[in-house]
Amino acid sequence: MIRMLLRVLGREYARPIRRTVAWMTVAAVAEGLSYALLVPVLRELFGREPGNVWPWLLAFGAAVTVCAALRYRADLSGFRSGTTLLRGLYHRLGDHLARLPVGWYSAARVGEVSVMASRGVLEAMGVIAHLLAPFLSAAVTPLTIVAVMLVFHWQLGLAALAAAPIVAVIQVWTGRAMSATDAERHERDHEAAARVVEYLQAQPVLRAGGRSSERFALLDDALRDAQRASRRTVLAALPGVVGLTLVVQAVFTVLLVLGAFLALGGSIGAAEVLAILVLAARSADPLLSLSDIGGKLRVARSELARLDAVLRTEPLPEPHAPVVPVRHDLEFASVTFRRGDRTVLDGLTLSVPEGQRLAVVGPSGAGKSTLLQLLARFHDVAAGAVRVGGVDVRDIDPEVLMSRISLVFQDVYLFEGTIEENIRLGRPDAFDAEVRAAATAARLDEVIQRLPEGWATNVGEGGALLSGGERQRVSIARALLKDAPIVLLDEVTSALDPVNEAAVHQGMDRLLAGRTVVLVAHRPRTVRRADRVAFLDGGRIVEEGGHDELLRRGGRYAGFWEAALAPAARD
Structure with a gap:
């Protein structure tokens, strides 16, 4: 012993x-x-x-x-x-x-x-x-x-x-x-x-x-x-x-x-x-x-x-001679990724030019969230390469890579503390005016005004004292304050009510402006914000192109679009 x-x-x-x-x-x-x-x-x-x-x-x-x-x-x-x-x-x-x-x-x-x-x-x-x-x-x-x-x-x-x-x-x-x-x-x-x-x-x-x-x-x-x-x-x-x-x-x-x-x-x-x-x-x-x-x-x-x-669990290997990317375009080059015996991505090739927005859609389990996780290097690929600015993410220092990326997920975790403390996680050395500006851009200021203690309100463990929409606004304000050139969004509005969804979309407009964006979405309103759409199924890109172009083709994406609009039509 x-x-x-x-x-x-x-x-x-x-x-x-x-x-x-x-x-x-x-x-x-x-x-x-x-x-x-x-x-x-x-x-x-x-x-x-x-x-x-x-x-x-x-x-x-x-x-x-x-x-x-x-x-x-x-x-x-x-x-x-x-x-x-x-x-x-x-x-x-x-x-x-x-x-x-x-x-x-x-x-x-x-x-x-x-x-x-x-x-x-x-x-x-x-x-x-x-x-x-x-x-x-x-x-x-x-x-x-x-x-x-x-x-x-x-x-x-x-x-x-x-x-x-x-x-x-x-x-x-x-x-x-x-x-x-x-x-x-x-x-x-x-x-x-x-x-x-x-x-x-x-x-x-x-x-x-x-x-x-x-x-x-x-x-x-x-x-x-x-x-x-x-x-x-x-x-x-x-x-x-x-x-x-x-x-x-x-x-x-x-x-x-x-x-x-x-x-x-x-x-x-x-x-x-x-x-x-x-x-x-x-x-x-x-x-x-x-x-x-x-x-x-x-x-x-x-x-x-x-x-x-x-x-004894080995961390992801760090580069001996890290390279700092000078651009912010994204690329998946023949990427294969497995979880256990299951192949999640199979020889996937995809690129996002700098400053453009790519929407990734597809059925559940297709590997959409995995794309974002690989870009942030939550995992390493089994084959192929994921590149940021032409540099393999495995050759970029992890701190440098994360400084270039803002992530906003559907399930937002907030640390127990005040709203201001959670926003400052995006950039701890930000001035008070910058924190307030990020909150205003994310439509969080109206939430703060109706809270009993305002900025000093404790959000509870995991943000339990705020609603889902309010937590999402805090996460967007945090991403705005970080001001990273690459933004990854994962189903950020899928579980929000119309009022919070509208507020979150306004915050997203500020967040996405001028940045390279990959967003996983099911809502038509979110997909329309993208310059290009990639339909992912079975770990492969089945269709790719502009929104209107894919609708004219009448393929898998068109069927997805009709299914997404059907509930709204019935209402």
Whole structure:
């Protein structure tokens, strides 16, 4: 586990970890050695002159004091190292997540990383602060006591030592038996938590359908599966716990019988036998705690493995000699892109001259949003090239590329904070007058006027305190403030009411003026704003041309246009 911990944290943290392990090991050995003084203490106490016990009692008291000091120093080192490593791991994880491609962040991964960055990191770093010291005490202190027993009486020491390989085998066997059940339990717990969230989010739908009092079958199934997985985990751990207890009790019984036999034969005094039994009893408690500590260590190891898997995820390669494009035309050159086994784009070729607007239309799943993601380099292509200003996006520094692009998506995410703070994300160093001008151009000023706290209104997490149209206006104001030469729009008005749609379109007119634009759209009003239209289906460009030209052809685009106008005609 220490090797995995160093791999997750980085080799620069090896020194504090080794120092902490050393202090904890010394404390555990010192504790075991201190118990050696119990033998002369009991020998003198039950001997002919009990008064001779005082020097040994003083020595034992001094040893206990030294052990307490060492334990304090080891625990302090563990806590300090734990907090240092916790801070370092958060920084490393944050820096690594910031370098991963945006396309890596699926909905499932966002939830997984959220749990990992909170509970997972704390459990993993708890190894140093809370688990390592008890584990080393449970393993090292009994071995030290056995070594002491060997010095005082080799037969009794060998009898106690015989338990060591049996305990080790039980621990290894229990760990292997529980590894599969631990993984299953984690998966079932994750599924159950997801179903609980789903059930809560589905309350409006369930209540609207008059089914709020009914049981949610998917949630019930997930909870039952979690319960079964938890039961299997307990049952898998039970043989190890029982086996370890039986071994410890059996060894103690053997020592008792052997000690009595040797004492009756005159090979050892009764006081020494009593001392050996006290030592054996003292080593039993930490041994029995190994099962509980082992379970906690397995949980921490699982979290470390998940952290390690994320940190081993390769970010998109950065260019060694980045090129800065001087133009802002766009090109897809025989681009092929796959997600798993599915080919999303298949040999697609498309170009957008600088300053022109291209509308991409087509059925759901055709790959329209993927085009925008490839332009922003959320992913890398499997074949072909995506170029900005004639330069492959893989040869452009990521910060330079993103500085040239403004993205406005259908699902707008706003950070918890004020409206002004969310707009300033477009250009943090903008003057107040520029922020106000961008808000006015996006028709956001009229929203701000009716909000109780105006510019200081908190939008809530994700922008939950604003409507969809209001969030969209904030995103357009943010893009206007950024003033990038390339604009990528993805279904920005598909879910808006007529009033907000009209306001957003006015903001878009300001945003798109004089820029190179690729917009994914279904609404006729949005498509008409484009200089050219590309109809995408099955990962290929099926038709391409001007709006009127494509209508005259009577092909796929004409059919799409008629279908888009049909709802309006019925209304």
